[in-house]
Amino acid sequence: MSAVTKKHGNRRAEKPGRDSACPSKLDADVESRFEIVAREDFSELTYLLEVAHPMMARAARPGQFVIVIAHEHGERIPLTIADFDRERGTITLVIQAAGKTTREMQRDCQVGSTLFGMVGPLGEPSQLGDAKKVVCVGGGLGVAPIFPQARAFKENGAYVIGVVGFRSKELVFWEDKFRSVCDEFIICSDDGSVGIKGLVTDGIELAAENHSDIDEVIAIGPPIMMKAATETTRPHNIKTMVSLNPIMVDGTGMCGGCRVLVGGETKFACVDGPDFDGHKVDFVDLMNRLKRFNEDEKLALERWSEGTGQASAAKPAPPPPVEQVERAPRAMDGDMGVHYGTLRSAWDNQDT
Amino acid sequence: MAKKTIRTIPQDRTPIPVQEPADRVANFAEVALGYLEEQALNECERCLLCPEPACVKGCPVGIDIPGFIERMLAGDFREAYATLSDDNLLPAICGRVCPQEDQCEGVCPVGDTLEPVAIGRIERWLGDMAIAEGWTAQPYLEPNGFRVGIIGSGPAGMAAAADLAKAGCEVTVYEALHSPGGVLRYGIPEFRLPNEVIDAELANITKLGVKIECNTLVGRLFTIEQMVEEMGFDAVFIGTGAGSPKFMGIPGESLNGVLSANELLTRCNLMGAGDFPNNDTPLHLGKQVAIIGAGNTAMDAMRVALRLGADKVHCVYRRTEAESPARLEEIHHAQEEGIEFHWLTTPVEILDDGAGNVRAMRCLRMELGEPDDSGRRRPIAIDGSEYEFEADMVVYAIGTNPNPIIGQTSKLKLNQWGYVETDDDLATSMAGVYAGGDIVTGAATVILAMGAGRKAARGIKAYLGIRDSNVAYLPAGEDRGDSLFGIDAGERNFTRVRLA
Ligand SMILES: Cc1cc2nc3c(=O)[nH]c(=O)nc-3n(C[C@H](O)[C@H](O)[C@H](O)COP(=O)(O)OP(=O)(O)OC[C@H]3O[C@@H](n4cnc5c(N)ncnc54)[C@H](O)[C@@H]3O)c2cc1C
Numbered sequence: 001m002s003a004v005t006k007k008h009g010n011r012r013a014e015k016p017g018r019d020s021a022c023p024s025k026l027d028a029d030v031e032s033r034f035e036i037v038a039r040e041d042f043s044e045l046t047y048l049l050e051v052a053h054p055m056m057a058r059a060a061r062p063g064q065f066v067i068v069i070a071h072e073h074g075e076r077i078p079l080t081i082a083d084f085d086r087e088r089g090t091i092t093l094v095i096q097a098a099g100k101t102t103r104e105m106q107r108d109c110q111v112g113s114t115l116f117g118m119v120g121p122l123g124e125p126s127q128l129g130d131a132k133k134v135v136c137v138g139g140g141l142g143v144a145p146i147f148p149q150a151r152a153f154k155e156n157g158a159y160v161i162g163v164v165g166f167r168s169k170e171l172v173f174w175e176d177k178f179r180s181v182c183d184e185f186i187i188c189s190d191d192g193s194v195g196i197k198g199l200v201t202d203g204i205e206l207a208a209e210n211h212s213d214i215d216e217v218i219a220i221g222p223p224i225m226m227k228a229a230t231e232t233t234r235p236h237n238i239k240t241m242v243s244l245n246p247i248m249v250d251g252t253g254m255c256g257g258c259r260v261l262v263g264g265e266t267k268f269a270c271v272d273g274p275d276f277d278g279h280k281v282d283f284v285d286l287m288n289r290l291k292r293f294n295e296d297e298k299l300a301l302e303r304w305s306e307g308t309g310q311a312s313a314a315k316p317a318p319p320p321p322v323e324q325v326e327r328a329p330r331a332m333d334g335d336m337g338v339h340y341g342t343l344r345s346a347w348d349n350q351d352t
Numbered sequence: 353m354a355k356k357t358i359r360t361i362p363q364d365r366t367p368i369p370v371q372e373p374a375d376r377v378a379n380f381a382e383v384a385l386g387y388l389e390e391q392a393l394n395e396c397e398r399c400l401l402c403p404e405p406a407c408v409k410g411c412p413v414g415i416d417i418p419g420f421i422e423r424m425l426a427g428d429f430r431e432a433y434a435t436l437s438d439d440n441l442l443p444a445i446c447g448r449v450c451p452q453e454d455q456c457e458g459v460c461p462v463g464d465t466l467e468p469v470a471i472g473r474i475e476r477w478l479g480d481m482a483i484a485e486g487w488t489a490q491p492y493l494e495p496n497g498f499r500v501g502i503i504g505s506g507p508a509g510m511a512a513a514a515d516l517a518k519a520g521c522e523v524t525v526y527e528a529l530h531s532p533g534g535v536l537r538y539g540i541p542e543f544r545l546p547n548e549v550i551d552a553e554l555a556n557i558t559k560l561g562v563k564i565e566c567n568t569l570v571g572r573l574f575t576i577e578q579m580v581e582e583m584g585f586d587a588v589f590i591g592t593g594a595g596s597p598k599f600m601g602i603p604g605e606s607l608n609g610v611l612s613a614n615e616l617l618t619r620c621n622l623m624g625a626g627d628f629p630n631n632d633t634p635l636h637l638g639k640q641v642a643i644i645g646a647g648n649t650a651m652d653a654m655r656v657a658l659r660l661g662a663d664k665v666h667c668v669y670r671r672t673e674a675e676s677p678a679r680l681e682e683i684h685h686a687q688e689e690g691i692e693f694h695w696l697t698t699p700v701e702i703l704d705d706g707a708g709n710v711r712a713m714r715c716l717r718m719e720l721g722e723p724d725d726s727g728r729r730r731p732i733a734i735d736g737s738e739y740e741f742e743a744d745m746v747v748y749a750i751g752t753n754p755n756p757i758i759g760q761t762s763k764l765k766l767n768q769w770g771y772v773e774t775d776d777d778l779a780t781s782m783a784g785v786y787a788g789g790d791i792v793t794g795a796a797t798v799i800l801a802m803g804a805g806r807k808a809a810r811g812i813k814a815y816l817g818i819r820d821s822n823v824a825y826l827p828a829g830e831d832r833g834d835s836l837f838g839i840d841a842g843e844r845n846f847t848r849v850r851l852a
Pocket residue numbers: 065075076077078079080081093094095096097098099100101102103141145244245246247248249274290291294297298301337338339
């Protein structure tokens with residue numbers, strides 16, 4: 001639970017401690033652990049975590065994200081706020097097991113366990129504007145993050161067309177949730193086992209054919225998918241917002257690691273974004289920058305898979321999920337730096 | 353005691369023991385090891401105890417330098433520390449990181465003939481002694497019921513928090529990162545400022561009852577307006593620093609291998625990337641690392657890169673050593689460690705290896721022209737001097753912009769560069785909201801940030817109607833020998849108390 005929600009008791013009334021040998025560690029970290037209150041596994045690679053943070057649940061807006069640190073040796077990874085529940089005081093993250101950290105979290109983040117750190121909501125909330133008719137597109141892991149946007153547009157009185165892509169029927173999740181906030185809902189699958197057979201761009205085309213008055217398309221997914229979505233809408237001249245996912249560290253505008261090129265200008269995605277006008281985004285640049293740590297990521301995953309590199313000795317570890325570990329190379333998408341996995345095969349042949 | 357003269361004092365500045373360059377480039381332990389007691393006292397002997405001390409004027413916070421040196425010479429270290437900490441809440445830190453040559457030591461009259469008194473080293477020794485001896489016992493503070501929120505846990509926030517807590521306010525510090533300390537933590541590496549020193553100074557503050565809440569980005573989790581209107585804070589201090597790194601805007605800047613010094617330092621100092629993959633954060637250090645800039649940030653980035661195992665680290669700066677803004681000691685240490693300096697050089701393009709990574713830079717040689725606004729001679733490019741500079745990692749340390757988040761999320765008045773606008777008392781355009789440190793002045797120094805935090809604390813006390821003093825109650829009858837930061841336990845303090 002967030003320490004900020006704790007009562008501000010008056011600690012000065014306590015008897016002053018006279019021993020004051022210098023402590024080597026502060027306990028601030030311990031106080032601010034964040035509890036996982038629910039979990040759901042959508043597939044072997046995709047899981048949902050609901051984390052208690054009443055204050056963040058109140059503050060979160062669609063389009064924002066958090067930075068999570070799993071344990072005391074962990075890295076800071078950005079994850080979109082896929083949902084928030086102000087009554088329950090929780091925020092929901094939907095995570096794709098891509099590399100070491102997200103796999104380790106898949107193994108360790110059980111109900112009742114805690115995250116070492118979580119800060120947010122980060123980034124500028126999405127601009128809802130006065131769009132009357134919108135298409136909300138989610139591909140792969142972008143499916144979950146597009147949901148709060150679709151819901152917000154619906155609440156704002158817009159006509160919402162949802163377009164989501166999955167590889168096949170078994171991987172579909174949140175269909176009911178989407179249907180409850182979408183006026184039209186198009187599922188695209190690679191193999192045609194559910195909805196229309198094709199990519200989300202086919203879904204966008206379909207929506208554009210049926211509606212000539214679309215004000216805005218919002219696309220979230222792997223960069224290659226967002227790029228394709230912007231190419232699809234460009235000839236139709238439809239404003240297209242995308243949510244960029246560069247590599248981040250602090251998420252507070254302090255390091256510049258998350259810089260992206262938008263309309264020829266350098267922007268920091270964590271404070272200026274993550275939403276940008278997709279027609280202005282340099283996706284080639286983004287995709288190159290996502291490759292930045294590929295070698296290290298591979299090394300980390302290999303070491304972890306071998307069971308030698310488990311830095312978090314503190315946790316009693318259940319046996320590693322052998323099956324998933326073996327599948328690692330397929331899900332890594334190393335060459336593209338695209339980590340959302342599910343759509344990957346379908347996008348393999350696309351021109352980058 | 354006969355009056356000391358320049359002839360009677362020890363002539364040579366007492367050298368500070370350091371780790372040998374060959375050893376230290378392979379570790380992150382402190383470079384300057386600190387004086388022993390006799391060395392500190394020997395250096396104290398060099399102080400002429402001037403009746404009108406220039407050093408006090410040279411100090412941004414006006415520490416009574418001859419005062420604490422005199423007490424040290426009398427053997428009363430506890431009193432000496434009380435004198436020092438009257439003006440400086442973070443002596444062990446400032447003794448290590450202040451640019452003394454531009455401040456107290458730069459104006460020390462001993463320096464006219466000999467080398468100036470090593471005030472910083474003495475200060476550090478006394479600060480370390482206080483930590484080791486635990487001269488930090490908590491006085492009993494009479495709560496006045498006022499609640500103050502502090503945004504940012506850098507030196508400005510720490511100083512404001514300490515002073516306000518001592519005045520009896522209930523203080524909460526909010527920090528965006530998962531670990532407090534600001535630049536002290538994520539920027540300045542351990543070989544210059546060990547984490548234990550920061551932890552000790554932070555512990556002094558938490559002992560005053562200050563609560564530090566990490567993982568809390570103010571503006572996003574809640575706004576300043578909410579702090580005042582909904583969360584019950586009677587006043588707020590903003591000390592969010594200036595940490596948004598600048599880039600040059602030259603071609604090739606988004607290649608992999610180009611990063612800011614802040615990113616490099618954060619990955620290493622805050623996230624432990626030096627121990628990847630035991631820690632999860634990678635750095636992917638280059639072999640030939642070029643750091644652009646020659647300030648403290650540049651020096652730190654270079655020396656971190658060296659310690660992590662870069663083959664060669666280069667400093668590329670468009671002016672000369674004389675104009676370099678880094679602390680003198682750091683430049684010397686960097687030179688000793690084998691960093692190669694390329695003065696009067698500037699990159700104009702970063703070149704691709706064909707796979708999206710840095711291969712080299714195209715650089716121009718410069719010469720110095722007329723002085724510019726900063727009083728330093730302006731570097732001018734020499735025509736036709738372009739050449740290729742081999743490097744597989746390029747790190748920018750060319751300054752910072754203000755962090756935009758507070759501006760994005762509040763109605764606070766900012767100046768044209770995006771820094772928070774304040775009046776002379778550091779009050780902002782919002783009632784009860786004060787600001788200080790780098791977010792007001794732009795990137796400056798630890799001691800200035802600390803001084804600003806204390807000044808804002810005075811402003812806040814005045815705003816709340818609390819008497820401006822550092823006096824705190826001690827419960828009757830208890831041993832009051834231990835006072836904190838020079839608190840005078842004997843004086844009575846009448847303070848305004850918030851009615852429930
Ligand atoms: C704003 C934003 C929102 C995101 N939302 C989600 C989400 O809702 N669900 C989800 O599953 N993933 C999301 N991601 C991506 C997620 O952060 C990465 O998948 C995760 O960091 C991978 O870590 P890893 O160690 O498991 O894999 P690694 O093997 O380290 O990396 C796999 C790939 O992820 C990318 N990546 C690695 N480190 C980072 C980092 N620190 N920041 C960003 N990307 C990185 C790289 O391109 C890499 O090729 C988001 C990223 C951003 C920037």
